[in-house]
Amino acid sequence: MAKKLPSLRSVSTTNKRTHSLNILLNDREYKAILDHCxxxxxxxxxxxxxxxxxxxxxxxxxxxxxxxxEEDEMR
Known part of the structure; x- marks a missing residue:
């Protein structure tokens, strides 16, 4: 029987994201991100x-x- 490959879900659980950052955007910045996405x-x-x-x-x-x-030392 072939070995079972680890799923993506099991890989991501080793690096749990426990920190968060919050940013505020103005209307123009938010719309630019939405349009790009x-x-x-x-x-x-x-x-x-x-x-x-x-x-x-x-x-x-x-x-x-x-x-x-460093570049300065080579001259």
Whole structure:
């Protein structure tokens, strides 16, 4: 008998989301998000917003991380 693969539900239970952040948007910002989600066929806004925020945070961390050889030292 073949091994049963773990379901997505069991994987997500290992990283339970216990913290929440609340943000306030004005009408224009909220409508822009709704329009974008509708145009891109995004059905889960929470997941999309989480991935967009985390992508930017990780990109910023990578940009600000110390380099092995700084550009100033190489000149």
């Amino acid at each position: 509708e145009g891109q066929h995004i059905h889960n806004r929470s997941s999309w917003i989480r991935s967009v925020i985390m992508a930017e945070v990780l990109r910023e961390n990578e940009r600000n991380s110390p380099m092995l050889f």
